[in-house]
Amino acid sequence: MKRSLLVCFALGALASNAAFANADLAKAKNCMACHAVANKLVGPSFKDVAAKYAGQKDAEGKLVQKVLKGGSGVWGAVPMPANPQVNEAEAQTLVKWVMSQK
Template identity: 60%
Template structure:
């Protein structure tokens, strides 16, 4: 019985790890200096970004590019600077942002 409970706990942890890991990555890469999960700071909340781009084809790739290169205009005239993240980190962050509810 203890083995079954331990195995279920391990599976649950593994299922939650990608979202948690991305939130941790967002904090590590200073995304949280300008963004929050559920409220506007300097930039839009991750929840608002996910809602605006829900269901749009190739949006994860477009967001990953914007994370790496920065941009201006999609959310007003305050520019988002380029971020020091790898292409893989940018993809992971973009995929996570699009899941925030």
């Protein structure tokens, strides 16, 4: 019992650290200049993005490309600029984290 409880605690801590690390990545890559987790700033909140794309099989691929290349028209008139400071692996990590916001 003690051992399984310890394993559950350790897995929970790892998951929590991964979520925190991805928030740190979003800050480091300047995503938070235009986005917030729960509130609209210049762009939509990450929770709104997750809700809009929930259940779409191709959502992660689309969003990775938007992070890398930018886009416009989906959330209004303000375009999202390209993010050359983000590589593809980082974009995938960020998108998975955004999609986990519920």
